[in-house]
Amino acid sequence: MKLVVAKFRTHEEAEKADREYYRRLTPEERLKILFEIRDREHKERNVPSQGMARVYRIIKLKQS
Numbered sequence: 001m002k003l004v005v006a007k008f009r010t011h012e013e014a015e016k017a018d019r020e021y022y023r024r025l026t027p028e029e030r031l032k033i034l035f036e037i038r039d040r041e042h043k044e045r046n047v048p049s050q051g052m053a054r055v056y057r058i059i060k061l062k063q064s
Contacts, residue, residue, distance in 0.1 A: 008014040022030065 006014075006017065008017065025033075
């Protein structure tokens with residue numbers, strides 16, 4: 001990930017620049033950033049890299 005520094009006059013300008021930046025990225029680039037953040041977090045917590053756990057719940061609905 002390439003680090004870039006930019007100055008903005010308002011928070012709104014900064015938010016707009018963030019949205020534009022992420023809008024220009026390809027889906028692959030977005031996933032790469034996601035995995036880098038996940039890997040960095042796991043290293044800081046000393047969590048073994050085991051992927052993402054599957055979580056689900058089955059709920060029986062009452063039929064009317």
